[in-house]
Amino acid sequence: MSGVQSVVNSIANYKVDLNFQRFVLKKIMRLPVAFYDKNKADELISRTTDDTTTMRSFLVQDLLAIPSNIYTLVGILATLFLNDWRLVILGLLMSALTFVVPIITARISFRWNDLMQGKLSGLTGYLAEGLQNIPLTKVFVQEAREIGKGLKVIKELYDTRVKYLFINSGLGVLSSAQEMVSLLLNVLGGVYLINAGYITLDMWIAFYMYASSLTGAIAALFPQLWVSIKGVQGSTRRISEIAAEPDETKGGSLDLRTQGGDIAFDHVSFSYADGPEVLQDLSFTIPQGKTTAIIGRSGEGKSTLYGLLERFYQPNNGQITVGGQDIDAYNMHTWRKAVGYVSQNTNLLSGTVRDNIVYGVDRDVGQEEIENVARLANAYDFIQELENGFDTEVGLNGSKLSGGQRQRICIARELLKDPALLLLDEATSSLDMEAEYQVTQALNRLREGRTTLMVSHRLRSVTDADQIVYLADHKVAGTGTHESLLKENVSYRNLIQAQLEDAV
Ligand SMILES: Nc1ncnc2c1ncn2[C@@H]1O[C@H](COP(=O)(O)OP(=O)(O)O)[C@@H](O)[C@H]1O
Ligand SMILES: [Mg+2]
Structure with missing residues (x-):
């Protein structure tokens, strides 16, 4: 029976995990x-792993045991x-002891658990960052320093684990002591009650058997539950x-593809979290x-505007409209598409x-169409030269391709x-x-016939916009064509002048 029970219990555990993680x-x-x-x-x-597991064990083990x-x-x-x-009084006296130890040990246990979790995530963090930056480390010949950091x-x-072990054993002694005192109470109380003629020997034997179940139930219902609740609070x-x-807004029902128009910024202000505007x-x-x-200039907020x-x-103030309609009236899903x-x-x-190339396109795309966009993106030739053509693995983050090649694949993707x-x-x-x-x-x-916004520090590509x-200064300092701004806007003229001088 207990075998079956443990399987059912494990499945319940996994199911709760699954639901939390989902x-x-x-x-x-x-x-x-x-x-x-x-x-x-x-x-x-x-959060998706540790915290959900902590919450699950509280639910399945502690809460379910209450009834x-x-x-x-x-x-x-x-x-x-x-x-x-x-006998009721004697049983309750023995149970009262179970309150003492958990209240002493819980605090210590929490502190050390926290400390150990911290050390563990320190190790994970070190590995994650260290592995990503191995080339940087090698270039600056900092291997010894990085190894030193890791060893520390x-x-x-290790030190925390060993200390935790000793502290845990110390706490273990405390609870053994509690069991001993409990047993002593049981026997001494029994001797007294039998001698006084209140109970018979076989009644005491029955009580002896019941006592541990009674103290166990009381311990689980009060002190241990309290400890578990404390432990699960953080998670x-x-x-x-x-x-x-709140989830991201879904927006209204308009579709940019069919109901677009000019995009207008109307007194729009924005700041990140509690940063400056x-x-x-x-x-x-x-x-x-x-x-x-x-x-x-760099840091003006061009990418932010994107x-x-x-x-x-969302803007803090002001409104962005498209074809006269608020941007939020457009459906978020079709907008991003x-x-x-x-x-x-x-x-x-x-x-x-x-x-x-087909990432983000929901329909089936034929080979011909893929080749077509690859040609338009100037990517076809180099893709043909790759080991397996269009079926070549690009590696993590496209690491097996050069920057320009990656860029052209992105453009093919956008063309599609x-x-x-x-x-x-x-x-x-x-x-x-x-x-x-x-x-x-x-x-x-790619730009042909599309509403395009362009940020580029290459003058040539922006002057013909x-x-x-x-x-x-985070404000609009002028709008117009390159020629009109050059003529009318001193600050713009200076910026361009400075860039031209740099180029020479
Ligand atoms: N996610 C972010 N959280 C907080 N501040 C940010 C964030 N992204 C950018 N910033 C800040 O906003 C300012 C404008 O950045 P950005 O729009 O990237 O400038 P640009 O693209 O014009 O160089 C910078 O001062 C930058 O530090
Ligand atoms: Mg930028």
Whole structure:
């Protein structure tokens, strides 16, 4: 029977784990990007694993045991009472002892558990960062220093474990002592009651058998439950913080592809969390089907502005409208499907070249179409030269390809996605001249007929934009064509002058 019970119990454990992890996983995918500015990824990993496990064991082990412990408690107390009320007093006296030790040990246990968890996550953190930065470490010949750091972390973990072991054994002695005193009470109490003629010997033998079940039930119902509740509080708090965080908005029902129009910023201000305002009172229009260049020094908030257009963030003040409608009236899902984004940090996933090109397209895409976009993106030739063509694995983050190659695969992906609004964020800035030429040519094909926003520090590619929005001091410092801004805007003219001098 106990074999069957343990299987059923394990399955219950796994099922509760599964449900908790499902819940957390789905939730973290739905949270807004701003949430991830505040919370670190490795903490979230521990939430989906450690915290859900802690909560599960509380539910399945501690809470589920309550009914059967109450049953045991009431049953035994009733039986004892029917024999002699003095036995009830003796049983309760023995049980009172079970309150003493847990209250002493719980505090110490929590502190050390916390300490040990901290050391463990220190080790995980060290490994995660260290492995990522091995090339950097080698370039600066810092192996010895990194190993030293690692050894220290490992040694600290060992020391903490050993100390914890001794403390735990010490606490173990305490609870053994408690059992001894309990037994002593049992025997001495029994001797007294029999001698006084209140009970018979066989009644005491029965009491002796019942006593441990009684103290066990009381210990589980009160002190141990209290300890467990304390222990699970941290996990519950962290999980419920995620649960309470509102999901990303779904938006209205408009679709950018069919109901688009000019995009207008109307007195838009924005700041990250509680930082300073990165965008201040921006007002300008992005005409449909044209290319608008955003120009401004590094840190002016150009990428931030893209974040607003991708609806990763909400403006603090002001409104963004599209075709006269508030941006939130557009459905979030179809919006993101209609917005393309190419940045300097191109993101490829591990998988084949083909997987990466069709990523984000829900329909079946034929080979011909894939080759077609690859040609337009100037990617076809180099893909053909790869070991397995379109079926070549690109490695983690596309590490087996060069920067320019990755970029062109991203452009092919965007061509297939066929976005209505295209956001280019310094897409060519990390490339050499030849790659830049190839990518620029591909980008120009991608831009055709689309509403495009472009940030680039290469003058040539921005001067022929239909419109330029010039940002300075986090405000709009001028809008117009390159020529008109050059003529009318002193600050813009200085910026361009400085860049031209740099180029020479
Ligand atoms: N996720 C973020 N959280 C807090 N501050 C940020 C975040 N991203 C950017 N910033 C800050 O916002 C400012 C503008 O950044 P960004 O939009 O990337 O500038 P640009 O693209 O024009 O160089 C910078 O001061 C930067 O430090
Ligand atoms: Mg930027």
